[in-house]
Amino acid sequence: MLKFDEQKQIDSVAGALDLRGQIEEAVDTLCRTGCREAYYLGIGGTYASALQAEAHGREKSAFPVFAENAARYITSGNRRIGKGSAVVISSVTGTTPEMLEAVKRAKAAGALVLGFVDDAAAPLAGLVDFEIAYPGCEQLKFFMATDRFFWNNGDFPEYVEYHREMEQYLPRALAEAEKKADEFGKEFAQRHHADPIHYFVGAGSQYGAAYSYAMCYWEEQHWLRAKAVHAGEFFHGTLEIIDRDTPVTVFLGEDAERPLAERVANFLPRICGNFTLIDSRDYELAGIRPEYRGSLSHLVTHAVTQRIDAHIELLNRHPMEIRRYYRCLDY
């Protein structure tokens, strides 16, 4: 399999799950010191992950979780962020200018910041109140933090059991999902690697998945045009430009907003002959009980899209790490 080191991937997920003690200590301290709400602050890909954390919170807890965009925060502000706010961030490089400025502003307003900054020596890491440095698995780390907020709020009674099950089964289950998806990923890549535009539709945590996949993968890394559409909004505009040949992919997860994506999936065959469904239900996740799958399905569809990416990269002879403009030109 292209770009797939099974043991490395298993270790990566297991290592992220091993951060539980550190995450619990940080979140418990935040809650003890009076944080009444959490702002997942991001930009681009990290904003997409923040949208997923927010979607998770809508369903699971009365503890308020908000996605906050760093570029917006440093311009229009948000007067609710201050004392009593926990801000949660993630950054690979720890140097993104909007993030640096946003974290400074949130701290000046009195918020406390939990940072998943992969490089502990980066400027951003030095600004946060609680720093947890571990590469990758951003979506998982974000949900581990939300889950602890929810547990502290009395809303996630299955927390301990759920995390024990994740630790035991998730690393292997995701690797198995990726292996199972490889053939599909190859076929999908062959069919779509030169699409003029591709529509990705999702709801719940799958909207963040669609948003990230369209913008951070297709646009940024493959230089292919793509648009993410929330499944709930699909019928209020976008559907009118879908015809027989329009490439549309629906991500189906297993959280509370699944019916919105199903509605699109059920409708598409009547008007489109070029659609694909990526459904987390098609992947086993051995050992994990059905009622926990909704909180994990964004990790499953991400495992699937990684297989598509590996094949598109090869077919298009376009290395995913190159950028035409980003960090090459000032803005």
Add this chain to the structure above:
Amino acid sequence: MLKFDEQKQIDSVAGALDLRGQIEEAVDTLCRTGCREAYYLGIGGTYASALQAEAHGREKSAFPVFAENAARYITSGNRRIGKGSAVVISSVTGTTPEMLEAVKRAKAAGALVLGFVDDAAAPLAGLVDFEIAYPGCEQLKFFMATDRFFWNNGDFPEYVEYHREMEQYLPRALAEAEKKADEFGKEFAQRHHADPIHYFVGAGSQYGAAYSYAMCYWEEQHWLRAKAVHAGEFFHGTLEIIDRDTPVTVFLGEDAERPLAERVANFLPRICGNFTLIDSRDYELAGIRPEYRGSLSHLVTHAVTQRIDAHIELLNRHPMEIRRYYRCLDY
């Protein structure tokens, strides 16, 4: 001028501004009965308007204003909506199924609902606690309500003066903007009426404008492909697929997020030879003082895009009221 009845438009805006007494009475009652936050609940175009109300609130007030999507609310829910929440909606037909279900749910949770349902006999109008029936001017009605919430919260001291100035000058100022924009609209339509895809970029209240224009106008009414991108997100993915010939339009308003749009506008000439700036600053708004323009600039750019629409409709011989699928097929 195509599709433009000057007196009718002036009367339409003036009539909306005349709703001030009714809006104040409704909002004051909501605040008196303990509403501590407002949820602008919408779907499609009304969700875009809700995004604008939220953007307005970020800048202007500590009173929390949230955009809430009706399709999401009826699936993943929102536990914060309940007693103490004001829900504000707008609807032309008053029959959209997601909105009906969402309003029922919000009311069952204890929220009070202010409805701008144009047809007072529609099912939705019968569900709300405060009904104000007046056709059109949704964005203006939404902001009139937010402004009163802000004033009641002590955050908008210029409220009375601002509204007096709007009542005196805005109807004519917007009509003048539309007349001034007609030639531009015609040229823009000639250049872009057959674009394979068009990118609309905006920030602040102009993001809602871009979202609505791409989805509710280009996709839904012109059957043309378009994508809205928040100016703050533009540099984190989308920029990589912009090249010499990519059609990009940046909406520039005059609120706090303007610098994010300016950053895109300043960057584009280096990589793109097919971009357009639509800047509310280019329109005079005679009689309205500079510091009030930020709250009105989404109405200005809307006046401009209406001129584009009139010309695209003619060039494409595509009447804007027809739908391929919406309300023709069940979903």
